[in-house]
Amino acid sequence: MAKLQAGYLFPEIARRRAAHLQKYPDAKIISLGIGDTTEPIPNVITNAMAERAHALSTIDGYSGYGAEQGEKKLRAAIAATYYADLGIEDSDIFVSDGAKCDISRLQVLFGSNATIAVQDPSYPAYVDSSVIMGQTELYQQDVQKYGNIEYMRCNPENGFFPDLSTVPRTDIIFFCSPNNPTGAAASRDQLTKLVKFAKDNGSIIVYDSAYAMYISDDSPKSIFEIPGAKEVAIETASFSKYAGFTGVRLGWTVVPKELLFSDGHPVAKDFNRIVCTCFNGASNIAQAGGLACLSPEGLKAMRDVVGFYKENTEIIVDTFTSLGFNVYGAKNAPYVWVHFPGRNSWDVFAEILEKANVVTTPGSGFGPGGEGFVRVSAFGHRENIIEAARRLKQLYK
Amino acid sequence: MAKLQAGYLFPEIARRRAAHLQKYPDAKIISLGIGDTTEPIPNVITNAMAERAHALSTIDGYSGYGAEQGEKKLRAAIAATYYADLGIEDSDIFVSDGAKCDISRLQVLFGSNATIAVQDPSYPAYVDSSVIMGQTELYQQDVQKYGNIEYMRCNPENGFFPDLSTVPRTDIIFFCSPNNPTGAAASRDQLTKLVKFAKDNGSIIVYDSAYAMYISDDSPKSIFEIPGAKEVAIETASFSKYAGFTGVRLGWTVVPKELLFSDGHPVAKDFNRIVCTCFNGASNIAQAGGLACLSPEGLKAMRDVVGFYKENTEIIVDTFTSLGFNVYGAKNAPYVWVHFPGRNSWDVFAEILEKANVVTTPGSGFGPGGEGFVRVSAFGHRENIIEAARRLKQLYK
Numbered sequence: 001m002a003k004l005q006a007g008y009l010f011p012e013i014a015r016r017r018a019a020h021l022q023k024y025p026d027a028k029i030i031s032l033g034i035g036d037t038t039e040p041i042p043n044v045i046t047n048a049m050a051e052r053a054h055a056l057s058t059i060d061g062y063s064g065y066g067a068e069q070g071e072k073k074l075r076a077a078i079a080a081t082y083y084a085d086l087g088i089e090d091s092d093i094f095v096s097d098g099a100k101c102d103i104s105r106l107q108v109l110f111g112s113n114a115t116i117a118v119q120d121p122s123y124p125a126y127v128d129s130s131v132i133m134g135q136t137e138l139y140q141q142d143v144q145k146y147g148n149i150e151y152m153r154c155n156p157e158n159g160f161f162p163d164l165s166t167v168p169r170t171d172i173i174f175f176c177s178p179n180n181p182t183g184a185a186a187s188r189d190q191l192t193k194l195v196k197f198a199k200d201n202g203s204i205i206v207y208d209s210a211y212a213m214y215i216s217d218d219s220p221k222s223i224f225e226i227p228g229a230k231e232v233a234i235e236t237a238s239f240s241k242y243a244g245f246t247g248v249r250l251g252w253t254v255v256p257k258e259l260l261f262s263d264g265h266p267v268a269k270d271f272n273r274i275v276c277t278c279f280n281g282a283s284n285i286a287q288a289g290g291l292a293c294l295s296p297e298g299l300k301a302m303r304d305v306v307g308f309y310k311e312n313t314e315i316i317v318d319t320f321t322s323l324g325f326n327v328y329g330a331k332n333a334p335y336v337w338v339h340f341p342g343r344n345s346w347d348v349f350a351e352i353l354e355k356a357n358v359v360t361t362p363g364s365g366f367g368p369g370g371e372g373f374v375r376v377s378a379f380g381h382r383e384n385i386i387e388a389a390r391r392l393k394q395l396y397k
Numbered sequence: 398m399a400k401l402q403a404g405y406l407f408p409e410i411a412r413r414r415a416a417h418l419q420k421y422p423d424a425k426i427i428s429l430g431i432g433d434t435t436e437p438i439p440n441v442i443t444n445a446m447a448e449r450a451h452a453l454s455t456i457d458g459y460s461g462y463g464a465e466q467g468e469k470k471l472r473a474a475i476a477a478t479y480y481a482d483l484g485i486e487d488s489d490i491f492v493s494d495g496a497k498c499d500i501s502r503l504q505v506l507f508g509s510n511a512t513i514a515v516q517d518p519s520y521p522a523y524v525d526s527s528v529i530m531g532q533t534e535l536y537q538q539d540v541q542k543y544g545n546i547e548y549m550r551c552n553p554e555n556g557f558f559p560d561l562s563t564v565p566r567t568d569i570i571f572f573c574s575p576n577n578p579t580g581a582a583a584s585r586d587q588l589t590k591l592v593k594f595a596k597d598n599g600s601i602i603v604y605d606s607a608y609a610m611y612i613s614d615d616s617p618k619s620i621f622e623i624p625g626a627k628e629v630a631i632e633t634a635s636f637s638k639y640a641g642f643t644g645v646r647l648g649w650t651v652v653p654k655e656l657l658f659s660d661g662h663p664v665a666k667d668f669n670r671i672v673c674t675c676f677n678g679a680s681n682i683a684q685a686g687g688l689a690c691l692s693p694e695g696l697k698a699m700r701d702v703v704g705f706y707k708e709n710t711e712i713i714v715d716t717f718t719s720l721g722f723n724v725y726g727a728k729n730a731p732y733v734w735v736h737f738p739g740r741n742s743w744d745v746f747a748e749i750l751e752k753a754n755v756v757t758t759p760g761s762g763f764g765p766g767g768e769g770f771v772r773v774s775a776f777g778h779r780e781n782i783i784e785a786a787r788r789l790k791q792l793y794k
Contacts, residue, residue, distance in 0.1 A: 001506070001667045011673055036461035046454040049682060050447035056645070057443040059778075064433035064643040097494055097646075097680070104675035108501070109398070111531060112509050128674045134508060246461040247681035248453070249494075270398045276408055277525045278501035283494070283680040284644035285446060381456075 003131050003138055003146070009124045009365040010034045016350075017359050024357075030388045032316075032377045033359035035180065035334065037244040039308060039381075041289075042301030045243055048292035052285050066281045069272065070095020070252070074287050077294040078252055082212075082237070086224040092256050092268065094275055095290070097249040097282045099210050099238040100125050103174075106206055106234065106253070107133045109267075109274050115170040117150035119162065121181055121366030121373075123208065126174040144368040153369045156328060156339070160184030164193060169201040175223075176208035178215060181366045181375035182337045183329015185219035191226045198232040202262055205233040210251075213242050213306050215332040230256040234267070241309075241334065241379075242302040243293045250286040309334045312378035312385045319389040320376075323396045334378040337363070341372055348374050356391035400528050400535055400543070406521045406762040407431045413747075414756050421754075427785045429713075429774045430756035432577065432731065434641040436705060436778070438686075439698030442640055445689030449682050463678045466669065467492020467649070471684050474691040475649055479609075479634070483621040489653050489665065491672055492687070494646040494679045496607050496635040497522050500571075503603055503631065503650070504530045506664075506671050512567040514547035516559065518578055518763030518770075520605065523571040541765040550766045553725060553736070557581030561590060566598040572620075573605035575612060578763045578772035579734045580726015582616035588623045595629040599659055602630040607648075610639050610703050612729040627653035631664070638706075638731065638776075639699040640690045647683040706731045709775035709782045716786040717773075720793045731775040734760070738769055745771050753788035 013033050021027060055061025069075065075090040096102045103125050110116075112134035118126045127149060130136055137147025145151055150170050152162035160182050175194060178185040186194070198205045207223040215221055223233045238251035255268040282290075292298045316336045320327045328337040340348045345362035352358050352374070361377070363370030378385070410430050418424060452458025466472065472487040493499045500522050507513075509531035515523045524546060527533055534544025542548055547567050549559035557579050572591060575582040583591070595602045604620040612618055620630045635648035652665040679687075689695045713733045717724045725734040737745045742759035749755050749771070758774070760767030775782070 001508075001670065004670060034462065038459070038461065040455055040459045041453045043454045046450045049450040049453075053443045053446035053450060053682070053686075056438045056446075056641070057440045058437055062435070062437045062641065064435065064641065064776075065431065066644050098677050100677050101675065104505070108505065108529060111398075125674060132505060132671060132674060244453070244459065244461065247463050247678070249677060249680045273398065273401060274529060277522060277529060278498065280495050280497050280646060281644070283646045283683050285450070285682050286680050289450075379461075 001132065003136065004128065009361070012365075013359065013361060016353065020353050027357045029357045029359060030380065030384045031359040032380060032388060033361050035241070035377045035379055037241060037246050037379050039244055039305055041244045041248070042298070042305065044295070044297045044301055045289050045292045049285050049289040052288035056284070063284055066284055066287070068276045068279055068281045070281060071284070071287050074291050077291055081294045081299070082222060083224060083254070086222060087230065088224055088254055088256060092254050094253045094255065094271065095282050095287065096251045096253055096279070097286070098240060098251040099208060099236045102236050102251060102253045103206070103208070104129045105274050105278060106271070108278060109271055110172055114172055115148065116172045116174060117152055117167060117170040118174045118367070119154045119176060119179060120151035120368060121154065121363060121370030122174065122176055123180045124366060127367070144364070151367060151369065154179070154182060154184065155369060156326070160328070161186055161190045164197045167197070170203060173198060173203050173205045174208065175205055177219070178211040178333035179329070180211065180333070181335055181361065181363065181370065183331070183333035183335040185215050185217070185332035188218070188220055188226070191220055191223060195223070195226045195229050195232055199228060203232070204259070204267070207233050207235045209235055210238045211241060211333045212237065213302065214310065214334055216310070217332060219332060224254070224256070230258040232259065234259065239290055239293055242306060243289070244305060245286070245289070248286050248289055250282050250290045309378045312380060312382065315385050315389055316376050316378055319392055323393065336376040336378065338374050338376055339372060340374065343372060345371055345374055352392070352395065356388070356395045358388045358391060398529065400533065401525065406758070409762075410756065410758060413750070417750055424754045426754045426756060427777065427781045428756040429777055429785060430758050432638070432774045432776055434638060434643050434776050436641055436702055438641045438645070439695070439702065441692070441694045441698055442686050442689045446682050446686040449685035453681070460681055463681055463684070465673045465676055465678045467678060468681070468684050471688050474688055478691045478696070479619060480621060480651070483619060484627065485621055485651055485653060489651050491650045491652065491668065492679050492684065493648045493650055493676070494683070495637060495648040496605060496633045499633050499648060499650045500603070500605070501526045502671050502675060503668070505675060506668050507569055511569055512545060513569045513571060514549055514564060514567040515571045515764070516551045516573060516576060517548035517765060518551070518760060518767030519571065519573055520577045521763060524764070541761070548764060548766065551576070551579060551581065552766060553723070557725070558583055558587045561594045564594070567600060570595060570600050570602045571605065572602055573607075574616070575608040575730035576726070577608065577730070578732055578758065578760065578767065580728070580730035580732040582612050582614070582729035585615070585617050585623070588617055588620060592620070592623045592626050592629055596625060600629070601656070601664070604630050604632045606632055607635045608638055608730045609634065610699065611707065611731055613707070614729060616729060621651070621653070627655040629656065631656065636687055636690055639703060640686070641702060642683070642686070645683050645686055647679050647687045706775045709777060709779065712782050712786055713773050713775055716789055720790065733773040733775065735771050735773055736769060737771065740769060742768055742771055749789070749792065753785070753792045755785045755788060
């Protein structure tokens with residue numbers, strides 16, 4: 001624990017935001033920082049959750065402990081909706097209380113001797129959970145990296161896909177696509193290379209697809225679209241950013257039965273044991289919501305929510321582009337990755353907070369490869385996005 | 398992982414139950430095995446959850462990510478309800494998705510080098526999570542124990558409280574009271590000894606109080622009733638067995654700010670970091686339910702639920718007593734610990750399942766000290782408890 005640096009990124013941003021508010025109590029802060037959904041959950045979904053809650057007060061509708069792996073119907077609906085024709089079955093799917101929680105359970109599965117690689121920049125939970133599990137060596141202040149983690153640099157020069165020829169073998173490769181924070185979605189060709197790389201090295205890919213429904217082009221929405229991926233990959237996903245479930249808590253992880261440790265033992269069998277020992281299933285009310293999400297009406301409602309945030313993304317992209325900034329991501333993700341060449345990203349964060357009362361996320365919080373960038377989240381009410389755009393234009397005109 | 402024995406106890410029981418049903422498809426099985434609540438959740442609680450679900454569909458009522466530590470109002474209500482006058486503050490309370498999940502997060506906090514002691518018998522999650530974290534050595538078949546875990550024998554001879562003079566020092570002491578499975582609640586005098594033992598040894602007690610509301614006598618309901626406990630103990634608790642929340646998932650853990658590692662660093666600070674990195678808070682709908690549980694109406698409703706199960710307990714106690722068995726527990730817990738001297742507890746389990754179609758839990762599943770006992774759970778509809786009693790009288794008359 002002592003190795004961990006400062007605060008986890010988002011609590012740290014919350015702290016700085018609170019300090020700003022203390023200094024300027026009247027500041028009308030707009031938060032485009034933490035990627036937290038803002039739009040109400042569609043009625044078709046909350047109605048199902050309310051109905052399940054009421055049913056729990058009846059003798060017939062009451063249920064106690066559910067299967068730790070999730071309700072059968074929900075597992076089946078996830079398999080049918082997101083993995084039809086990909087050979088993923090209900091039994092490969094573990095329903096969870098969210099992707100972040102599953103990443104940490106996966107780290108418990110891999111244990112303290114596992115070696116990991118991460119995209120640089122990437123969502124901090126991979127690295128922080130690795131540090132907590134004792135997989136890493138000390139933080140090296142000069143390079144802003146932990147020892148014993150491979151940071152796979154992803155930047156505009158390499159199209160946000162790492163040069164795998166320079167990446168040493170690790171046991172585990174965390175790969176988030178569409179990426180948080182850069183918004184880059186890996187192409188079929190890139191993922192094919194990644195799968196081959198993992199297979200050649202005997203590595204397991206943990207593929208975080210929490211933003212897959214934001215993909216607009218023909219990038220794969222699941223790693224399992226790549227032939228052979230079932231033998232090398234785990235996929236984790238979430239309802240958070242599709243249905244506004246960041247507070248409701250529901251996600252899932254796919255561990256294909258084809259994925260084996262080097263001794264031939266199925267990874268899913270051990271993960272199942274972790275899930276049964278360290279977890280007791282997602283809330284049954286949240287699971288009822290998940291099932292409603294995957295009904296025809298629910299799917300349409302989720303696509304509308306995603307579409308709304310994608311319109312926000314366009315407004316943010318237009319704003320920065322019109323100011324002469326280079327922006328990345330955005331097309332396949334609710335994040336705009338804005339380049340401030342040569343500048344320190346915490347300085348840019350502070351400048352935008354101080355002068356525009358807008359909270360962003362400093363790129364370097366996602367790894368040294370994020371230095372010089374800030375992540376602008378498209379999660380916000382439309383009027384706030386428009387007002388933030390106005391202030392940013394004022395600031396950088 | 399390879400060190401883990403067989404299945405986690407309850408999935409294993411489920412497997413045997415399924416096998417029995419396959420053999421006798423018409424068997425009317427009554428489950429008094431896994432301690433799973435059966436009675437509907439009181440309306441005052443589900444109404445609050447349904448209301449929160451509906452509110453999530455409104456602009457004003459929507460909320461995304463909550464505080465990882467739980468909503469302020471709920472933390473305050475827990476502190477006021479269960480820890481008034483004990484010096485525990487809102488900020489000491491971490492709301493969770495259940496005690497089992499928090500035990501595993503605590504194990505991540507303690508890490509793979511921690512040494513642990515457990516009551517023998519005790520709830521299997523302490524030992525299994527310890528094995529998964531790599532704290533233990535191999536399972537020793539002859540003594541049915543893992544190496545590097547201290548098993549503190551609790552039996553009728555010592556009043557189900559271990560002889561601490563024979564227990565070596567460990568970093569962590571898991572202590573469940575009222576105990577699952579024996580039903581024994583430690584007295585004030587016993588807990589005072591335990592706190593002194595931990596203080597003398599520089600150990601941390603993880604006190605599992607999930608059944609505290611079942612206490613009928615003057616046994617402490619919280620370890621923090623013992624002077625000095627705040628400097629040596631963590632307490633974990635749950636709404637599961639009070640409000641029927643086994644499927645809804647809501648609990649909490651108290652880490653007092655007074656609890657320090659030997660280097661003076663507050664344990665709560667590190668646990669907070671674990672919670673922020675490996676967890677994203679309990680479902681907001683479940684938290685609304687928790688808040689309703691702690692309203693005057695909700696508290697009354699929970700006491701009624703607990704009272705109902707306690708009546709079940711009496712029926713089970715009377716049944717076995719009338720058949721000449723020695724039974725333990727029961728007074729302060731929803732579990733009856735029935736002695737079958739000289740018999741193998743899996744054999745007794747199989748006999749009761751085979752001949753009475755009643756599922757119990759074999760005592761040895763909770764540790765070698767449980768051999769010769771079965772745990773009979775009082776969670777059941779009244780008519781099932783009465784029918785199970787009838788069949789047991791038939792079987793053992």
